[in-house]
Amino acid sequence: MPIEMMIRKLRQHSDLSNEDVEALRSIVAPARNFPEDSPIFREGDLSTRCCVILSGFAYRSKVSEEGKRQILSFHIAGDMPDLHGLPLKRMDHDLMTLSKVELGFIDHDALERILDAHPVLARALWRESLIDAALFRQWIVNLGTRxxxxxxxxxxxxxxxxxxxxxxxxxxxxxxxxxxxxxxxxxxxxxxxxxxxxxxxxxxxxxxxxxxxxxxxxxxxxxxxxxxxxxxxxxxxx
Amino acid sequence: MPIEMMIRKLRQHSDLSNEDVEALRSIVAPARNFPEDSPIFREGDLSTRCCVILSGFAYRSKVSEEGKRQILSFHIAGDMPDLHGLPLKRMDHDLMTLSKVELGFIDHDALERILDAHPVLARALWRESLIDAALFRQWIVNLGTRxxxxxxxxxxxxxxxxxxxxxxxxxxxxxxxxxxxxxxxxxxxxxxxxxxxxxxxxxxxxxxxxxxxxxxxxxxxxxxxxxxxxxxxxxxxx
DNA sequence: CGATATATTGACAGGAGTCAAAGAGGGTGG
DNA sequence: CCACCCTCTTTGACTCCTGTCAATATATCG
CATH class of the missing domain: 1.10.10.10 (Winged helix-like DNA-binding domain superfamily/Winged helix DNA-binding domain)
Structure with a gap:
């Protein structure tokens, strides 16, 4: 049940009921495997589902106009690296695998329905996406000052x-x-x-x-x- | 009506009804003035309200363990620089004025109530906070590659x-x-x-x-x- | 076992930091 | 209205961290 890792992560900051969790669990598609060093999605793609890393490692990256690649963040089991795609749809960066990765997918439409009925869950995901943003801020400090x-x-x-x-x-x-x-x-x-x-x-x-x-x-x-x-x-x- | 700038910004990415907008407008507290070079909030503060910049300039910054200040972003009229405080509460950085700033405040409790009744607005604010995160990603590319x-x-x-x-x-x-x-x-x-x-x-x-x-x-x-x-x-x- | 990706070295160049001092500008009070 | 002060900007000299180039060694994989 590696989806448990994501749930544990959400529960670290949000008080989810068992119903919330069950609802979420019910819409996760069966795991799919991705080989190492391959794209999960690319900058510019439209996102129709979210992914959850069940095992393995991934990273997000962006290529600057000058052609240099910048890796923005690394992701591990339990992470949902493209949660922001739910409200924003258009991806502004790539998501690549670092190792073999096992991914669970959650369809946006199904998720929207669940979130409408489970406001606490909706809030939990908003929070999760903002923790992601907080890590980016830390990263800016890291690049800028050290x-x-x-x-x-x-x-x-x-x-x-x-x-x-x-x-x-x-x-x-x-x-x-x-x-x-x-x-x-x-x-x-x-x-x-x-x-x-x-x-x-x-x-x-x-x-x-x-x-x-x-x-x-x-x-x-x-x-x-x-x-x-x-x-x-x-x-x-x- | 400088609050219009914020509304214009939200409407650039979200389809808000007039009702949504009115609901939001109804809970914005009267403008307050802040002098230049002064804090609006500090790292560690608990956030009980959101602010909207009506006029002037502000910046967010963080001080690294080594004592160096890193400015994370600049903010202008129409911005809500602490929207993430709604779900996360505890501030992970400072918000400072650059010039004299006129701020509108929105109480979190009042906002929560409005958002419960206006899911489209809730989604708009989530989106807005994620655009903020996207700017941070751009900034990482800027610092890392140029x-x-x-x-x-x-x-x-x-x-x-x-x-x-x-x-x-x-x-x-x-x-x-x-x-x-x-x-x-x-x-x-x-x-x-x-x-x-x-x-x-x-x-x-x-x-x-x-x-x-x-x-x-x-x-x-x-x-x-x-x-x-x-x-x-x-x-x-x- | 060869082939390709990754890691390691050396020599050198250059961008950016540091230190310290001198100018400019803007605000304030006498 | 001017002198003074404080902050911000500008300069010069020097250092050094990090990048570049190019070659070699080492892993990894089919």
Whole structure:
């Protein structure tokens, strides 16, 4: 029942009744598999359904006019990376898989009907989409104020936090199938420089990213370097 | 009736009935004035009402753990910069005035009641808050992929676009009371460097920012330098 | 086992930051 | 009305973080 991860996430900030949850569960289409490094949707697409990541990793990205790719966010099991497509329809960025991904789909029309009858659920989804926006704000701070190594540390701290909540961190390790080139595109840095920072982190025993796995050597240090500030306190109502 | 600007903005993407609009209008409290360079709310505050900018300029900012201020966005007449506070309550950043600002306030409780009775309006506000998020994504691309001069050009292009819609651009000029130090904090650059870019733009006749006024010398060039891509096509449903 | 993607190195260039000081501008009070 | 002050802008000299280019090593996969 991997859809439970999404429900757990919604329940972290919203008080959903069992009816709300059942209604939502009833309209999730059977899981579909996507291969790694492939698009789920593209910028400009019209969205007719929302997806829920049941397992695997994805990222959202945008290509600037100059042709450079910027990765906007990473997504993990439990996330609904295109919830904003429900009110906005037209996608302003790509959604790509990082690994093999299992997706559940929720048809917009069906969802609209459920939301009309379940205002608490509607509010929960609005909230969820705004938490997404809050992460973007954090990301802006990260890009705008921190050095290269700070940015990387911040990313790792954020991922650890989010994966931890989903129970996907064990023994100071978590799966995260990233390449240095994608890290570069996420952090606004060059591949070469990412490589050098990674090496420095490795020799200092701070962290290691190898073979799809991130190993945290010194999490305290990572949080400090990245100036990581958990959003927890801001994402629950009242 | 400067509240009309907000309504015009909502109507750009949502089909509001006159009833919807009247309901909304009925709960806007009389305008209040805020002096320049002062806080409207602070990070950590609990939000009990939404504000609408009736006139003037404001910005949202966040201070990183390291103590550096990052400006997240600028706001103009017609904007509701804390709409996300309705579902999320706890503010994750500051809202500051740039100039004298006239604000209308909408009490959350009253708004909730109206939204329950006007689902189209509720949807419009959700949409509005997601357009805000889309601007943040654009901003991430700006910070992550562009050079210093590109970033500045992008900011000016975005402002021109948004102010233009509100009818606040005339003769290739618009009011925008910014200091170089704030520009630096918005673009993730140092004041000194901002100053040099500004001078380069000035001597090349591209643009000038002086005494609270931005003068566009060569808008084509600005759009090109900034790789500006209007969001227009993404913000209307279907 | 070859082929392709990814990671690593080295040398060098350059954009952007820092520090410190000097000008300008705008507001205020005597 | 002018002197003074405070903030904002401008300059110069210097540093250094990060990017670029190009080559090599290492993984990964069919």
């Amino acid at each position: 050095s290269a190594s700070g940015r990387l540390a911040y990313l790792v701290a954020e991922l650890r936090q989010r994966l931890g909540v989903m129970g996907l961190v064990a023994n100071d390790q978590f799966k995260f199938p990233i390449t240095q080139s994608k890290l570069a595109d996420a952090l606004g840095l060059s591949v070469v420089h990412i490589n050098r920072i990674l090496q420095a982190f490795r020799t200092q025993g701070i962290l290691d990213i190898k073979r799809q796995v991130v190993t945290l050597g010194d999490f305290e240090k990572i949080v400090q370097l990245g100036g990581f500030d958990s959003l927890e306190d801001y994402t629950s109502p009242e | 050079s210093a001069s590109g970033r500045l050009a992008y900011l000016v292009a975005e402002l021109r676009q948004r102010l233009g819609v509100m009818g606040l651009v005339a003769n290739d000029q618009f009011k925008f009371p910014i200091t170089q130090s704030k520009l630096a904090d918005a673009l993730g650059l140092s004041v000194v460097h901002i100053n040099r870019i500004l001078q380069a733009f000035r001597t090349q006749g591209i643009l000038d920012i002086k005494r609270q006024v931005v003068t566009l010398g060569d808008f084509e060039k600005i759009v090109q330098l900034g790789g500006f891509d209007s969001l227009e096509d993404y913000t209307s449903p279907e």
